[in-house]
Amino acid sequence: xxxxxxxxxxxxxxxxxxxxxxxxxxxxxxxxxxxxxxxxxxxxxxxxxxxxxxxxxxxxxxxxxxxxxxxxxxxxxxxxxxxxxxxxxxxxxxxxxxxxxxxxxxxxxxxxxxxxxxxxxxxxxxxxxxxxxxxxxxxxxxxxxxxxxxxxxxxxxxxxxxxxxxxxxxxxxxxxxxxxxxxxxxxxxxxxxxxxxxxx
Numbered sequence: 001x002x003x004x005x006x007x008x009x010x011x012x013x014x015x016x017x018x019x020x021x022x023x024x025x026x027x028x029x030x031x032x033x034x035x036x037x038x039x040x041x042x043x044x045x046x047x048x049x050x051x052x053x054x055x056x057x058x059x060x061x062x063x064x065x066x067x068x069x070x071x072x073x074x075x076x077x078x079x080x081x082x083x084x085x086x087x088x089x090x091x092x093x094x095x096x097x098x099x100x101x102x103x104x105x106x107x108x109x110x111x112x113x114x115x116x117x118x119x120x121x122x123x124x125x126x127x128x129x130x131x132x133x134x135x136x137x138x139x140x141x142x143x144x145x146x147x148x149x150x151x152x153x154x155x156x157x158x159x160x161x162x163x164x165x166x167x168x169x170x171x172x173x174x175x176x177x178x179x180x181x182x183x184x185x186x187x188x189x190x191x192x193x194x195x196x197x198x199x200x
Contacts, residue, residue: 001087009125009132014021016118016135017053020046023111034103037092037146037162037169041085042111045145045176048081049138056135059092071187074134079178085173089166099165101157115143134183141179145172
């Protein structure tokens with residue numbers, strides 16, 4: 001039974017990993033074409049997510065200590081990613097940018113649909129470990145960020161200015177940082193549970 005559960009978790013993580021790699025490439029392409037900080041931010045987000053899913057797959061069949069370590073790496077990467085996005089938004093604010101609102105909306109809607117599939121797949125897993133919970137946090141974060149890009153794209157198209165794109169880039173960074181902190185807290189809680197169990 002445990003073997004079947006692990007096989008299902010592994011299969012789900014592989015699917016989510018593949019979807020996120022595809023999304024990262026699509027975000028980078030449309031972000032470069034559409035001169036959008038928000039799309040580039042989400043591309044980096046999906047790329048960091050993909051790296052973390054790969055770590056989670058590696059840790060899946062290992063001990064609880066390995067799983068907690070992988071979750072700590074996941075949380076740390078999200079926080080580092082957030083800092084990188086803040087820098088990119090600042091660079092575009094200083095240097096200027098001309099994002100295309102229609103490209104932003106179209107890409108965000110496609111990504112939101114794919115992230116909804118990821119959330120559904122991960123939600124089907126029973127008794128998820130700390131890394132599966134981290135993966136679910138990433139998918140929810142991405143889904144929320146995509147909805148923000150739709151709003152920003154509409155405002156960019158309507159107002160003809162770049163500030164909504166930059167604001168969403170910063171908000172995506174904030175969501176990522178909060179998600180990273182939440183994952184680190186979860187891993188810390190799992191560590192305390194393990195220590196308490198050992199003491200008993």
